[in-house]
Amino acid sequence: MADLVTFTIDGRQVQAAPRTLLITAAKQAGIEIPAFCYYDGFSLQAACRMCLVEIEKTPKLQVACTTPVTEGMVVRTDSPQVAAARKGMLELLLTNHPLDCPVCDKGGECELQDMVFRYGAGESRFVETKQHVDERQWSPVVFYDKPRCILCYRCVRVCDEGLGVGALGVGDRGSASEIIPNRGDHLECDECGACIDICPVGALTSGTYRYQTRPWEMDHVGTICTFCSNGCKTTLGVRNGEITRANNRDKSGVNGEFLCVKGRYGFDFNHHPERLTAPLVRVNGKLAPASWAQALATVGKKFAEVKQRGGKFGVIGSNHTTNEENYYLQNFARQALGTSNIDHRRTGDVATLIDALHGHAGALATTADLYTTPAALIIGSDLSQQHPFLAWQLRANFRHHQAKVFAITSGPIREDRYAAKTMRAAEGEELTAVESFREHLAQQKSLVILFGDSIKGDAVRKLVAFGDSLGIPVSYVPLVDYSNSRGASDMGVLPDLLPGYHGVREAGLEPGLAYDAILSATDLDALYVVQENPFAKTPLASTGAFVVVQDLFLTETAERADVVLPAASAYEKAGTVTNVCGEVQKLKAGAKTMGAKTDLEIMGLISKEMGVSIGIWKHDTVFAEVRKSVPGYNVALPVVETGGAAPTFPVNGRVPLEDRPDLISSDRNTLFLSGTLGRYSKMLTSVLEYPGKLYGQPVETELEMKEAQNT
Amino acid sequence: MTFSPALEERFAKLLTSYPAGRTRSAVVPMLLYAQDELGWVSRELIEEVARRTGVTAVQVDEVIGYYSMLRRHPIGKHLVQVCTNICCMVVGGQDLFEHASKTLGVGHKGTTTDGLFTLEEVECMGACSWAPAIQVGYDFHHQVTPERFDRLIEGLRNAEAETRKV
Numbered sequence A: 001m002a003d004l005v006t007f008t009i010d011g012r013q014v015q016a017a018p019r020t021l022l023i024t025a026a027k028q029a030g031i032e033i034p035a036f037c038y039y040d041g042f043s044l045q046a047a048c049r050m051c052l053v054e055i056e057k058t059p060k061l062q063v064a065c066t067t068p069v070t071e072g073m074v075v076r077t078d079s080p081q082v083a084a085a086r087k088g089m090l091e092l093l094l095t096n097h098p099l100d101c102p103v104c105d106k107g108g109e110c111e112l113q114d115m116v117f118r119y120g121a122g123e124s125r126f127v128e129t130k131q132h133v134d135e136r137q138w139s140p141v142v143f144y145d146k147p148r149c150i151l152c153y154r155c156v157r158v159c160d161e162g163l164g165v166g167a168l169g170v171g172d173r174g175s176a177s178e179i180i181p182n183r184g185d186h187l188e189c190d191e192c193g194a195c196i197d198i199c200p201v202g203a204l205t206s207g208t209y210r211y212q213t214r215p216w217e218m219d220h221v222g223t224i225c226t227f228c229s230n231g232c233k234t235t236l237g238v239r240n241g242e243i244t245r246a247n248n249r250d251k252s253g254v255n256g257e258f259l260c261v262k263g264r265y266g267f268d269f270n271h272h273p274e275r276l277t278a279p280l281v282r283v284n285g286k287l288a289p290a291s292w293a294q295a296l297a298t299v300g301k302k303f304a305e306v307k308q309r310g311g312k313f314g315v316i317g318s319n320h321t322t323n324e325e326n327y328y329l330q331n332f333a334r335q336a337l338g339t340s341n342i343d344h345r346r347t348g349d350v351a352t353l354i355d356a357l358h359g360h361a362g363a364l365a366t367t368a369d370l371y372t373t374p375a376a377l378i379i380g381s382d383l384s385q386q387h388p389f390l391a392w393q394l395r396a397n398f399r400h401h402q403a404k405v406f407a408i409t410s411g412p413i414r415e416d417r418y419a420a421k422t423m424r425a426a427e428g429e430e431l432t433a434v435e436s437f438r439e440h441l442a443q444q445k446s447l448v449i450l451f452g453d454s455i456k457g458d459a460v461r462k463l464v465a466f467g468d469s470l471g472i473p474v475s476y477v478p479l480v481d482y483s484n485s486r487g488a489s490d491m492g493v494l495p496d497l498l499p500g501y502h503g504v505r506e507a508g509l510e511p512g513l514a515y516d517a518i519l520s521a522t523d524l525d526a527l528y529v530v531q532e533n534p535f536a537k538t539p540l541a542s543t544g545a546f547v548v549v550q551d552l553f554l555t556e557t558a559e560r561a562d563v564v565l566p567a568a569s570a571y572e573k574a575g576t577v578t579n580v581c582g583e584v585q586k587l588k589a590g591a592k593t594m595g596a597k598t599d600l601e602i603m604g605l606i607s608k609e610m611g612v613s614i615g616i617w618k619h620d621t622v623f624a625e626v627r628k629s630v631p632g633y634n635v636a637l638p639v640v641e642t643g644g645a646a647p648t649f650p651v652n653g654r655v656p657l658e659d660r661p662d663l664i665s666s667d668r669n670t671l672f673l674s675g676t677l678g679r680y681s682k683m684l685t686s687v688l689e690y691p692g693k694l695y696g697q698p699v700e701t702e703l704e705m706k707e708a709q710n711t
Numbered sequence B: 001m002t003f004s005p006a007l008e009e010r011f012a013k014l015l016t017s018y019p020a021g022r023t024r025s026a027v028v029p030m031l032l033y034a035q036d037e038l039g040w041v042s043r044e045l046i047e048e049v050a051r052r053t054g055v056t057a058v059q060v061d062e063v064i065g066y067y068s069m070l071r072r073h074p075i076g077k078h079l080v081q082v083c084t085n086i087c088c089m090v091v092g093g094q095d096l097f098e099h100a101s102k103t104l105g106v107g108h109k110g111t112t113t114d115g116l117f118t119l120e121e122v123e124c125m126g127a128c129s130w131a132p133a134i135q136v137g138y139d140f141h142h143q144v145t146p147e148r149f150d151r152l153i154e155g156l157r158n159a160e161a162e163t164r165k166v
């Protein structure tokens, strides 16, 4: 590291790395310099002039947000001149500001309020009538109230640099300046709401939250997004048991402040009017509401009877339920029901990767690695659509560290714009195409390879062999679809593998029927489906089978069931989930739906009805067992308990799996889709961009990515 | 969007007039030339210029907001700009504007009902030596008196009537 620079600030001598911006150096020294437009991680703007400081030997006040510290610099942030400047800047910002704090969404957590409270003047010298412009709606998500805007351009930069969308700009000049959307009077964008959350004032508000509540009336519950596999932390604002907003302004979690439209606004499925709140039991051919006691007794009795006569069970687990529930489910199937016919919808080939990586240490990349890796290769995924947070990480890595991104996809993707090299190859042909990147890849210090569902079975082994042949450290991310797709695989919701990728034969069992065989078996006696919707695509062949479904909604599968049990959502329970990179994170219950129970509790109660004991159905207890018995899951408890992400280290040996690439396929969700669950979010289905498209990058957004100067 | 062959030719030349990767430099001239042909900058034109220059629509929008010579609304056939800035003002520019307003029957940025004229009060046009100055379309008229102004308008009206006859 280069020598430190010594400078004086408010009479104290302190040191900082050369080229550190004054605003950052001051912060490191414990001195706050107020700022609106300066924002960590994005390009410098120097627009608000809130950060003016006095620098000796410089005639005028200087902006601390773009001035690097230099040796011997003498800075004052506490002089009367600086105080007067701050007051003056705030007075100017308030010239046309409506001061409608009593009704403003931001009231109570507004940076302008805070600044005026701390540095401002109680009176304004302006007596002119304030310019008023009516509020505008740009999309179901985004509303803009111009008079409140202080033109800090944070929204413009987060959308352009952070998201790579560039949907916002600045229109007009002088006091008429305002933020403008990309389609004249409306937005066509990711609808992620990053611009709304980053806005220091209430100029941008969301269709979901506006005028709903006040920030201090909510409980703030940090949990994990239940949609895609990226595992973003989302902080639910909960009032009276109902979620009113989701954001991550405290930047906790792997994702910092990132959230896509699903994480920020998709939560409304939770209080959708069609949520199931009572069990349903089929009587005379029709599903009718029943009490929990009746429903559980019906299921328990039937399951016990089928088991007793040696009937055939099928069990289909979920991509959204917790690790504990998945672990418990495979126990329930194998012990309580005595069947190996258990599977889940496999959306990526995790098991083959783990097998192919035997003997490799540290070959699974974490989400944090994506921000630091010198190079990454994307194969067969429209990353910004399917894995929004991973795409955000790579973009930030490029802006801050000039990471080299390579991509081989079947169509144009957002990453093309800044990638070092991209290539089009039909699905399944990617591994032939990758050879032409060999020379470039081998020159990198290390590489992370992210691959989609077209790389499965043998192709995964070939990919790992290719990685090995590069002669540099390579790590992998097997892209899977949902919030706990990875966990379902790790926890052995598979016909041939037990938790931790142990073969069932090790436990003296025979592999059972896989997903497709369960659905096509004509002699199935009972089917147990936990938060999954297989019949949306494939009908059940066994017409006589007794079907039990646990779900939030009356899905196509639930409609065919004999008993439907209302399940709690991920936002209503504790427990852990494992993200696409194999990091374990903890859910925290925020909301509550009357009548619904967690899948864990339901399984426990059914086994009790059946008169078998497979352990206590408490998340903490099951997690303790998972940590103890599942290889790789002996994660640091303090990390998980305090809301951190603990990486798992699965087996480092051969996995005795049956290659079934035909069973692996991604649901190809776009930014606005998420399997069955997404259908129940009014916000997701109401945006103009719904349902979105993969590989449909419009030509017009071929803007060059900027590398930010401030790192 | 399609333009006249002459304009298309101009666009093609524009796109090769800047260093590689700098087609965004063509945004302003493209907008100006297209505005001359279409009379104003429509939403469709914004998207088209964005597409042709490889920038986003919102970036084109930003440029239009910045330059007052780019118009988002159709105007009359002749844009009559009267300078009321200091040099013109001291020799009757303000009175001239008021007279123009009376003659045309419209105020600042107003368009006559026949769609022939749009009046605008403007800042210095760099014709101070010949104040008071006005501009009609791209033509300058120097030391304009109310009488000369009326004759000019009369002439344009007559010319229009002529073309309508044929």
Ligand code: SF4
Pocket: A141, A142, A158, A159, A160, A163, A165, A166, A167, A168, A187, A189, A190, A191, A192, A193, A194, A195, A196
């Ligand atoms: S919602 Fe997201 S994509 Fe849309 S303008 Fe805001 S930051 Fe950009």
Ligand code: SF4
Pocket: A148, A149, A150, A151, A152, A153, A154, A155, A156, A179, A195, A198, A199, A200, A201, A203, A204
């Ligand atoms: S809308 Fe908000 S974030 Fe955007 S410039 Fe205005 S104040 Fe800043």
Ligand code: SF4
Pocket: A225, A226, A227, A228, A229, A230, A231, A232, A258, A259, A260, A261, A262, A263, A264, A387, A388, A389, A390
């Ligand atoms: S990227 Fe995935 S995990 Fe993150 S907010 Fe979006 S859907 Fe949720």
Ligand code: FES
Pocket: A034, A035, A036, A037, A038, A045, A046, A047, A048, A049, A050, A051, A052, A063, A064, A065, A066
């Ligand atoms: S923070 Fe320095 S000018 Fe805005």
Ligand code: FES
Pocket: B083, B084, B085, B086, B087, B088, B089, B123, B124, B125, B126, B127, B128, B131, B133
């Ligand atoms: S002041 Fe009128 S042209 Fe200069």
